Amino acid sequence: MGGVHRRARHGGGAGEGGHPQGRPGGRTGPCLADRRAGPGCERVRPTRGADPPGPPQLRSRTDGALPSPAMARTPVLTPQGEDFPRWYQDVLTKAELAENGPVRGTMVIRPYADAIWERMVAEVDARIKATGAENAYFRCSSRRATCAARPSTSRVLPELAVVTHAGGKELEEPAVVRPTSETVIGEYMAKWVQSYRDLPLLLNQWANVVRWELRPRLFLRTSEFLWQEGHTAHATAGEASAYAVRILTEVYRDFMVNVLAIPVHIGVKTAAERFAGATNTLACEAMMGDGKALQMGTSHELGQNFARVFDIGFLDSEGSQQLAWTTSWGVSTRMMGGLIMAHGDDSGMRVPPRVAEVQVVVMVVRGDDDGAVAAAARSIVDELIAAGVRTRLDDRADAPFGRRATDWELKGCPCVWSWGPAISP
């Protein structure tokens, strides 16, 4: 019985369990590169011109058939159709992506996943800047009084983390660790916006935020996570609305579709689902491997609600005082969870080439006496790197081939290229 509990430990929380749904069609291609080709990854086949120098008998595995197609592959992960939440947890662990921290709901992002996250950040950041927004950084704590001033709610929010002690004594006024920064940035917007000439004010910040979620799940809902939050102020409702839509389509959807290779649906949240204080909330929803949708990013029109509370006002060209119209929008490390669940299958994660830290792995299948195979493999690695392909050589001689092949498959490397001495038919 203990086992049952243990197994379920990281399993799906409410609304996230079950719905077994197998994925159609296994990979049956005879070619390793094809078989692990991820989303948006074209088949990589060596051509004549790409043939590395070396003895003529050397052959890429991608050109031949596996010697034993019927070879049984022992499952490494819990199959998705059996228990999707557990499959997810298995992938996180075995692909060395992330693990739980000692404090409830906290997360440690391991290097392989962090490298992917960094590339996601770079892609999103470039798109944000292309809309004219600038990056800034604001403090991570705010005064409780400020937080309480938040529109539309004055109740105690249980997900807030509050700092009560610092400097060796109890604070007179406890500090709230930001769950989002509308209130903090609102104060500065009020100072920085005086004239219609100061608008639009387009700010973005990359930061961590803390929300003491009751049902944490790695990447999808953690107590602390990394994200980007944009905050803008505009002169008119129309401008604000248009900008919120622009962010959602030109930044978020474009990134998700063209970089992450995840189709998204843009939806409008109902009044009940809206961000508190928003007049309209738009979201990118993506379909996961278990047939459920995941909210991958949101963009809010805040009307004049926040401007009213924080007094973000300006003089227009006619000389009369006006209230600004604001927006806020964000995407987070949740996208990593979405990436895993949208593309992953029973063999592991699958990383789109544009965010893959390792795009191609050249595996030396087996050692050879004269070192010709290893030399040829190194040569092709050099060639690929010179061509701008992020390539890694896997020549670990002390690990069995199967172990290494499975490792890379779990990690979802877009292309695995195996090299070894030619074998007679």
Place this chain on the structure above:
RNA sequence: CGGGCUGUGGCGCAGCUUGGUUAGCGCGCUUGACUGGGGGUCAAGAGGUCGGGAGUUCGAAUCUCCCCAGCCCGACCA
């Protein structure tokens, strides 16, 4: 905040009902050999205050009480 349950090497577990030699097993880890075309085989090893405290007892992982932490269901969820 209600209801249920669990804490034993890095991870996952057995042992507890009925107290009794040196607390076991799988995975992982270390070393060596044989291997190597999808988590290979064999051998030898390292690693544990049994969540914490108190109590009962000749003797506690095991029984009793208190505390702590975590998990599941519900509620909640920017």
